[in-house]
Amino acid sequence: MIWFLRVAAILVLLTMLCVTTWASNFVALWKMPREVATHAWFIATLFDTYFAFLAFWAWVAYKETSHLARGLWLVAILLLGNIAMSIYVLRELFRVPADAKFEDVLLRRR
Template identity: 45%
Template sequence: MVAVTAWASLDANVLVGFQRLLADRWGVATLFDAYFGFLWFWLWIAYKEGRPGRSLLWLLLLLTLGNLAMAAYVLVQVARLQPGEGPEALLLRRAS
């Protein structure tokens, strides 16, 4: 993602690219699809974190960095798993 983002940035500023995207109906549909997915992913984060401040930080990261933030969140959660913990430990909120 970083490489593709850098490559696209060589062609045009992100704001110019955004304007081009909004000028095309498929561009709007693609953005809607992506951000709808980011919001659903964030709902899981909000549930899992249980802390508004942390959840809002992740929302900001998702809305600005997209899939890079999603990947970072999952990697952090996987790194926190203890030996022998299964998928439920990854997906569900930890007991306080």
């Protein structure tokens, strides 16, 4: 199970890096058309995405014991989204042996 999760997180990271690079080379983020930026579904999707980032960060805040680490991961997640999230997941998945149980990844280390 851990190996599958590692592969999945690596795929997410690589995909997000590729699509972000492609999009950045295609058009700058700040040159987004006004029709897109003000579209109701774009705004709803942004709210949905950032609430999901905060929900994920709640797990990170539980796992991390340092206020500094919690704050830095919050900033990274809010700025980089799934790139930062997949890096955090990979970090946690590579801290446990390949035959570890899922709860060894999810729960705070003793």
